[in-house]
Amino acid sequence: MSIFMQARGLTDDNVFFGDSGVFESKFDDLNTLFKSLQRSYGKCIGKLYHKNGDCIGWKFKKKLPYKVTYIVITHVTLHKKMPEVTTKYFYKKVMRRKKGES
Numbered sequence: 298m299s300i301f302m303q304a305r306g307l308t309d310d311n312v313f314f315g316d317s318g319v320f321e322s323k324f325d326d327l328n329t330l331f332k333s334l335q336r337s338y339g340k341c342i343g344k345l346y347h348k349n350g351d352c353i354g355w356k357f358k359k360k361l362p363y364k365v366t367y368i369v370i371t372h373v374t375l376h377k378k379m380p381e382v383t384t385k386y387f388y389k390k391v392m393r394r395k396k397g398e399s
Contacts, residue, residue: 299325301376302354304338309368319376331355338371345372 300322306314324330335341339359344352354374361367 299323300327300330301378302330302373303376304371304373306338306369306371309370314367314369314371319380321379334373338369338373342370345374 301319302317302322303319304315304317306316308314322330324333331341334355334357338357340357341355342358343356345354345356347353354372357371357373359369359371361369
């Protein structure tokens with residue numbers, strides 16, 4: 298069974314660096330996924346926990362040298378499946394229909 302995941306990055310001074318959204322990874326084994334995440338996002342510096350106490354992912358840290366060297370903290374959360382999204386529309390009234398108009 299494939300593992301779904303989401304990666305969100307922040308620099309060490311809390312500047313937003315990116316959000317992958319939830320997607321299906323190419324891995325079905327946690328150990329292989331974890332090793333791949335270390336190659337991509339650097340050293341694991343902690344676990345991420347849901348409010349119920351379950352471990353739901355990891356926190357990674359990596360230096361990225363651009364014009365200035367950034368230290369990026371990436372939070373990777375694991376998911377059983379894609380999230381369910383509900384769209385709710387809020388229409389703006391333009392005018393009221395006149396009697397007899399269809």
